[in-house]
């Protein structure tokens with residue numbers, strides 16, 4: 238047993254140890270690690286990162302995303318393989334809302350297909366960069382959380398979200414975003430979404446990042462519960478779905 242343990246220490250010498258231990262415990266708690274639960278062999282900075290990831294508007298996505306999402310390869314994939322497929326046979330109308338644009342690969346494609354595009358991004362730095370990139374174009378970029386949109390009911394002809402729902406930590410949060418999309422769509426308006434399918438590689442890609450992939454078989458009932466109709470769900474390399482808000486007239490092409 239060490240001398241430190243045998244000899245009573247003056248309070249002034251023990252205080253820093255107590256503060257350090259208390260800080261460590263608080264950090265574990267903030268990171269979502271409780272009691273004796275182990276976080277594997279993660280070093281302290283991982284706890285800090287995990288804790289901060291609970292506030293996605295304060296911490297950017299992990300390095301994998303920071304490299305991939307702004308790349309020309311990702312833009313080409315989204316614009317060639319995903320967006321034409323998920324919008325096939327769908328009229329986007331004049332006013333569209335995009336949720337979670339990130340570096341804007343979809344934004345760039347969508348803005349050529351509608352009169353006005355509004356994009357809501359939770360990460361203020363990503364929103365600022367995007368606003369600079371599209372300054373003077375038919376795109377309005379806003380910093381905001383899509384679980385609590387500030388737009389009036391029935392503001393948009395179409396709402397789109399691409400590769401973002403799996404970045405929402407809970408199914409309740411994802412449903413909240415879909416409910417908000419329903420609210421801000423005008424009757425007859427359309428929702429178009431795509432997301433990556435769950436896989437081991439995708440899980441690894443999200444190290445120290447939010448990873449909550451959408452289960453494709455849940456989509457139909459989740460959209461029905463919210464009131465959507467004319468729902469199509471496609472699983473073809475990625476998850477794609479489209480749905481319509483009842484009433485009104487279909488969005489003109």
Ligand SMILES: C[S@@+](CC[C@H](N)C(=O)[O-])C[C@H]1O[C@@H](n2cnc3c(N)ncnc32)[C@H](O)[C@@H]1O
Pocket residue numbers: 293302306315336337338339340341342343357358359360363381382383384398399400401404405
């Ligand atoms: C993986 S990126 C996808 C970016 C882009 N849609 C694409 O496919 O290239 C997900 C984006 O959604 C944003 N995001 C996550 N949760 C959000 C929320 N609640 N409201 C708005 N944006 C959100 C993230 O900050 C990130 O920019």
